[in-house]
Amino acid sequence: MAALTDLERRLVETAVAGQTLDLRAAPERELRAGLVRDVLLGEHGPVDARGLQVRGAALVGPLDLDGLQTRVRLRLRVRSARIRRSSGRSRRPRGGLSTRHPTPPPHAGFPAGSGVAGSG
Secondary structure (H helix, E strand, C coil): CCCHHHHHHHHHHHHHHCCCCEEECCCCCEHHEEEEHHHHEEEEEECCCCEEEEEEEEEEEEEEECCCCCCCEEEEEEEEEEEEEEEEEEECCCEEEEECCCCEECCCCCCCCCCCCCCC
């Protein structure tokens, strides 16, 4: 990935600090969707337990979360974005995207970390 812009560096810094990056009143709002994935994967440092939290961003490019496994919570309230599905098609989310349980509870009878998730 290309060098980070000042805004993208702020995204990384707020994720590491566990803060929300609020761009609703900012003149610059564009963030590369690929960077969001990289931050979730910890490629720019460890993300705080509160997760990646962004408001008012315009994501550039599709946000590909297919096959992503992370313990980091994601909370996006974006102006515009495209989420890529495993089918290869993409869709625009309405309002935002949030994950409540970054790691599903283990299924009864299977050890935690076995890859078998419970239904709730």
